[in-house]
Amino acid sequence: xxxxxxxxxxxxxxxxxxxxxxxxxxxxxxxxxxxxxxxxxxxxxxxxxxxxxxxxxxxxxxxxxxxxxxxxxxxxxxxxxxxxxxxxxxxxxxxxxxxxxxxxxxxxxxxxxxxxxxxxxxxxxxxxxxxxxxxxxxxxxxxxxxxxxxxxxxxxxxxxxxxxxxxxxxxxxxxxxxxxxxxxxxxxxxxxxxxxxxxxxxxxxxxxxxxxxxxxxxxxxxxxxxxxxxxxxxxxxxxxxxxxxxxxxxxxxxxxxxxxxxxxxxxxxxxxxxxxxxxxxxxxxxxxxxxxxxxxxxxxxxxxxxxxxxxxxxxxxxxxxxxxxxxxxxxxxxxxxxxxxx
Amino acid sequence: xxxxxxxxxxxxxxxxxxxxxxxxxxxxxxxxxxxxxxxxxxxxxxxxxxxxxxxxxxxxxxxxxxxxxxxxxxxxxxxxxxxxxxxxxxxxxxxxxxxxxx
Numbered sequence: 233x234x235x236x237x238x239x240x241x242x243x244x245x246x247x248x249x250x251x252x253x254x255x256x257x258x259x260x261x262x263x264x265x266x267x268x269x270x271x272x273x274x275x276x277x278x279x280x281x282x283x284x285x286x287x288x289x290x291x292x293x294x295x296x297x298x299x300x301x302x303x304x305x306x307x308x309x310x311x312x313x314x315x316x317x318x319x320x321x322x323x324x325x326x327x328x329x330x331x332x333x334x335x336x337x338x339x340x341x342x343x344x345x346x347x348x349x350x351x352x353x354x355x356x357x358x359x360x361x362x363x364x365x366x367x368x369x370x371x372x373x374x375x376x377x378x379x380x381x382x383x384x385x386x387x388x389x390x391x392x393x394x395x396x397x398x399x400x401x402x403x404x405x406x407x408x409x410x411x412x413x414x415x416x417x418x419x420x421x422x423x424x425x426x427x428x429x430x431x432x433x434x435x436x437x438x439x440x441x442x443x444x445x446x447x448x449x450x451x452x453x454x455x456x457x458x459x460x461x462x463x464x465x466x467x468x469x470x471x472x473x474x475x476x477x478x479x480x481x482x483x484x485x486x487x488x489x490x491x492x493x494x495x496x497x498x499x500x501x502x503x504x505x506x507x508x509x510x511x512x513x514x515x516x517x518x519x520x521x522x523x524x525x526x527x528x529x530x531x532x533x534x535x536x537x538x539x540x541x542x543x544x545x546x547x548x549x550x551x552x553x554x555x556x557x558x559x560x561x562x563x564x565x566x567x568x569x570x571x572x573x574x
Numbered sequence: 575x576x577x578x579x580x581x582x583x584x585x586x587x588x589x590x591x592x593x594x595x596x597x598x599x600x601x602x603x604x605x606x607x608x609x610x611x612x613x614x615x616x617x618x619x620x621x622x623x624x625x626x627x628x629x630x631x632x633x634x635x636x637x638x639x640x641x642x643x644x645x646x647x648x649x650x651x652x653x654x655x656x657x658x659x660x661x662x663x664x665x666x667x668x669x670x671x672x673x674x675x676x
Contacts (some may be wrong), residue, residue, distance in 0.1 A: 278616050352608050359647050360676055392644045415649050420641055442649055444676055462651035477645045481610065496608055526612060
């Protein structure tokens, strides 16, 4: 499936959403690609209930309410949301059109690309265990998916939050055995659930322990080595590991885009927010230039800067008539925003 | 005011620090760590091991710091998130290590 727009925006965090508006004001149609199933980026994934105090004109606003307002502000421009898809590759046709391919095999054709990638695409926070990738999706998992894949297995669950506790209780019903490994005695979960887990004879709780190594062949686990914090390691026989350490940002998928990446940021020209690759711009936390402040409000300004810079590429030869939104207004939407998810 | 850091490869560095900055900010400016969430206790990218002799000079970690250490790896008994350690006369010369890979 292909989508034709003027500007492809990678990242549906606050800055990516405002970029829809900034581009829309200049008559540019947008698609927004994000690996998460819901818009809002870190505001939705990490701190939806936290108040934010430094949004100009809003003395205090909850992160989830800001996302709602940004969606409403973007809505008249009918952005094409492609959520639950990672932006994977970016090629360029002979006439200078970018083709962004998503993990769900969508192709987005655009004259310019705005990278509003924040701290990177969110994926599982992967324990740095040697050889772990060879086990992934065979015997090491970062989410449960189907419960029955743990049926009859010796399951080791690592992590100390709600999900570790709740899944231990749930999967104890189908697994042969469940061992929960956590670095301390305290769990970040409902006290009643923690008490139920600790009292459950089917669940072995190992604290204060952490993962130190995997043992197995061809992606199939035989055992997991766990280490007492500050002490010795021991071996736990296991057929499956469920590692529940939340999400982590990764710019890795952008490595082959021909855009210069420095660590976890992308250097840009502050005047245009253009990256080392012509026609690809970076805005928000991922963009860096001397004096950069990592604030949402900075990212909003960068969205406007990049939209203005991209205009000449999207509409070659067309004069950019400068106008305030009070004069220009916004279009009346003809349809509700539509979200495409994987 | 300074911070003594042992890097993951075993080499050591002494880094000048300004009073009032967090250890994370000083190390981030020096290019040693990322400090992604800017000290808001929403990540664990500033996880360090504090030298044992310095540990009791520091304030007890807040619950939010303990919670985020739950998603860090290669934890030691002296693990801290160094965004929560503010440079002042009491910890001038603090010794820390960057966790090396497992």
